[in-house]
Amino acid sequence: MSDLVVRNIGTIVTGEIASPVAGGDTLVVREGLVAFVGSERDADTTGVDREIDAAGATVIPGLCDNHVHPVIGDYTPRQRQSDFIESCLHGGVTTMVSAGEPHTPGRPKDPAGVKALTVLAHKSFNNLRPAGVKVHAGAVMLEPGLTEADFEEMASAGVKLVAEIGISGVKDPGVAAEMTRWAQALGMKVMVHTGGASIPGSGVIGADFVVEVQPDVAGHTNGGPTALPLSDVVTILDETTAHIEIVHNGNVRAAADVVQLAAERDELHRVVIGTDSPAGSGVQPLGMLRVMSWAASLGGIDPELAVGMATGNVARLHELNVGVLEVGREADFSIVDAPLGSQAEDALTAIAIGDTLAVGGTVIDGQIRFVKSRNTPPPVRPIAFP
Ligand SMILES: [Zn+2]
Structure with missing residues (x-):
């Protein structure tokens, strides 16, 4: 068949x-x-x-959305919306990668609760593909008190992601860097939130934080939703090996600036596209298609390269066979x-x-x-x- x-x-x-x-x-x-x-x-x-x-x-x-915030099943409490994953399938999305499950009602913040939620989200979406979409979830949200043994326990349960750092309890870059070393040694991919605050509880994060943490991805460098200065993106490209992400739930002009910068530096292989949805700005079923169009029409790159930033680059980053x-x-x-x-x-x-x-x-x-x-x-x- x-x-x-x-x-x-x-x-x-x-x-x-x-x-x-x-x-x-x-x-x-x-x-x-x-x-x-x-x-x-x-x-x-x-x-x-x-x-x-x-x-x-x-x-x-199939498009690979590098930045989603699922919870459990095809429902988002953030926007009280059902079947948003199926709706994104109709925008050509076949893979989604979680940047954390912060919208979970009553989200626990103690180490035992954080671990339980992360493992639950990971295993739940392993057993469930809404409309066939491959959702890679279970991204641990860093909270004070998590130990190296906790990361080993989550890794042995299959957890491969650390949620964007900055939207949960760990705010100190030194603590974030130490946990990042533990996670990366276990093969997990780590994202840092950049730019302005998104929702109450998240922070303002610039290049200095990203350089200290050395993550695998600098999340939404065009804002989530408020962009950091382009000079900070230059610093991130210069002083880390991280991928840089642009998202739908961000600043359109900044997305074009980031793409242009990466193209001038011949570093389009480091750019990944996501939607950062569901979020305060909603769910965007066509978000991936739209960011590809921004990258090409405003960022001035060839359209087939914009497709690559929404597909092969994300797959390479997360070592997915898609x-x-x-x-x-x-x-x-x-x-x-x-x-x-x-x-x-x-x-x-x-x-x-x-x-x-x-x-x-x-x-x-x-x-x-x-x-x-x-x-x-x-x-x-x-x-x-x-
Ligand atoms: Zn964010």
């Missing part, structure tokens, strides 16, 4: 920044994995009986196109002029999850599904 061929693809965007467009017009999926990317004449489709005719439209990897269309990866992708009425003729040009893509359909692990997005405009081309 998870074997599939996609024919007549106009453009294959790989998601890999170093080689963002693949030659050819055909993608073959076998047993849920990408089995072939290239020209139809070279493709072996023996035994594959399901076919998508892309009609010249574009295929991109986000890139190459043989052996999990077959998560969307057939996208210029939206009906766009001045652009194809998907990449639509991103470049700032339009929001039309998502014709999205596939996860070779399974077609929906045909015709309920949230995006319709595509120009007559994409045909089995």
